[in-house]
């Protein structure tokens with residue numbers, strides 16, 4: 001930045017900074033406790049104890065038993081294990097039901113299974129961004145092995161009616177997988193309340209480290225491992241445990257559990273203030289999703305009329321935000337979730353996702369709104385090239 005100040009970070013759905021409490025929990029492991037949890041000597045026992053304590057902390061946040069937590073190398077791996085693992089464990093059933101708005105970490109494993117001979121049905125979303133449960137009911141049948149659904153959407157923040165879908169799935173004997181990578185730490189996530197069998201979580205979305213996550217596996221759920229090896233994690237995820245990462249994930253879960261309600265209220269207030277400020281400065285600003293849908297308290301997905309979101313962000317270097325999933329930023333195609341909601345490509349390309357977090361202050365929100373409104377006015381006053389849609 002020309003004035004030396006760091007840009008205002010409004011991209012917490014892409015990833016979050018490590019919480020100081022998380023770093024403090026990890027440092028002793030990285031500095032001193034190098035033992036392999038499988039070793040029987042004192043170093044190994046210390047490491048195994050740290051992993052066991054961490055398992056309890058993660059279980060506490062999602063309301064499961066410690067032995068239902070399987071640590072993985074992140075959210076993508078948890079989704080792959082869930083989807084491909086259930087498909088392998090249920091050879092008698094060949095149908096997968098998912099949604100049209102999944103993160104690639106779910107969409108791609110489903111597409112892989114499709115190429116390998118499974119049939120995959122994708123539930124459409126309504127203009128408000130929520131899945132159509134009537135359509136889902138019509139897709140489910142006695143051949144459905146698995147239903148895989150995102151809990152809260154990474155782009156729009158819209159929370160899906162997972163409990164309703166899970167009830168339908170159970171009537172057909174299907175296993176229910178929920179991708180809670182974005183919701184954990186932002187809203188309550190409970191294995192029983194979601195009526196799920198499998199839940200994916202990712203450390204770096206809740207102020208924990210990157211490259212560590214977990215799959216919550218309800219006792220009795222049919223699941224085959226993707227990897228074979230030393231038998232760690234009850235054989236479901238072999239390989240020497242990432243002890244520091246696991247301890248960091250657990251510290252992040254403990255912090256999230258402690259602050260969930262207060263931080264949710266604070267962020268909801270800031271998010272609504274940001275929307276009000278933007279709407280006041282930008283006539284025609286559109287909010288993606290319906291008025292009545294439930295949203296993550298930290299996420300604002302808005303359409304700036306007549307501009308590309310990417311051009312707008314390029315003109316506001318003081319703000320770090322995103323126009324689409326961080327996984328495919330840089331492409332000028334509208335996020336698939338917006339197209340699925342029936343938003344025209346020209347309009348969808350004006351979308352910016354502003355995702356707030358622990359470090360977001362009221363002052364930062366005011367500055368961000370001012371800078372975005374100013375950049376929008378500047379761009380609007382200049383003739384722009386025709387919108388190119390690729």
Ligand SMILES: Cc1ncc(COP(=O)(O)O)c(C=O)c1O
Pocket residue numbers: 013014073074075076077079103105150153154179181182202203204211212213327
């Ligand atoms: C909804 C959702 N699921 C899964 C993932 C993948 O998690 P990870 O980056 O830990 O592999 C992400 C990350 O962007 C996500 O937003």
